[in-house]
Amino acid sequence: MDFATLKAKGLVRTAMAPPAVRAEFPFGLGEPGLHEIAESAYGDRAAATGFLLAAIGQGVRGAWVWVRQTSIVLDTGEVPEAALPGLSSRLRLTVQVRTAQAGLWAAEEAVVSGAANLVIAEVEQSDFTSSRRLTLASTRHGVPVVLVLPYSCEGATAAASRWRLASRPSAPNRHDPHAPGHPRWRAVIERCRAAPSATGQAFDLEWNDETLSLSVVSGLAAGPAAPPAAADENRFRLRAG
Structure with a gap:
């Protein structure tokens, strides 16, 4: 019996190849497959959530299912509709x-x-x-x-990628130097099957809530502003005197 006859009788099924994943930022995030986004430290949940919504929010259409473990809701609160521009x-x-196990089951x-x-699932652990x-x-x-x-x-885990997110100082506000500007994050990709060479790479990202776009930026300040030079302080004292 040849292959065509076997296929016609339903004895052979043609397997569909999984969709190709783009080997560029954000490396398949938002496309079919399992991805993980983790906090860099306690308190970075807002950064992780912001990165998730910024990276895939505009690309995924239709209904979303958001699974949340009770302990996480009590610790971090709800995600308000006002924080979902263009998605509400x-x-x-x-x-x-x-429990985390119930959350993983609900996600499946x-x-x-x-x-x-x-499907988004916020759980305390996975296996x-x-x-x-x-x-x-x-x-x-x-x-x-x-x-x-x-x-x-x-x-x-079996995830295609894992991101580690931390918050960064916001961008300068062009209207008010004392006010925060666009939010910024540091995203480190710890695992990436689509592009193994990208593993360990860090991205400094900025979200523009006016254009609803996410961009990679460079030269972010990593610490407090440097104090004024000694010569400048001396000139100020002379003038004040």
Whole structure:
């Protein structure tokens, strides 16, 4: 019996190749597959969430399912609609669960339901088995999955990429030098299957809430402003005297 006959009888199925992932920033984030975004330190949850929404918010259409573990909700609060510019008109279903395992299960069920175009899960921990199941489900159904994890997450998972996020000093405000400007983050990609050579690379990013765009910037200040030079201080004292 030849191959065509076997295929006609349903005895052979043609496997569909997974979609190609672009080997450039943000390295497939927002495309089918499992990705992880972790805090760099305690308190960087806002940076992780901001990076997630900025990097994929404008590219994913349709309904979102956002799974959140209760302990994280109590610690960080809710994500207000005002913090979702351009996204608030979309359907966003929030699911709250008590345990990390329940959150991972809910995320998988959301993927296979066929009702979601993006699944986000904020849980305290993940494991290789759960991440492998989410990877298979995401690839099979074409639904991107993003796990938002605390700073303590370590170890191997089946995720295609893992980002580590930290907040940075905001950009200068051109209207008021004493006011904050556009938010900035530092994103380090710790794991990247699409571009293994990018592993360990750090990106300094700026979000422009006027143009709704994310850009890579350079020359960010890493510490406090330098004090004035001694000569300048002496001239000021002479004039004051």
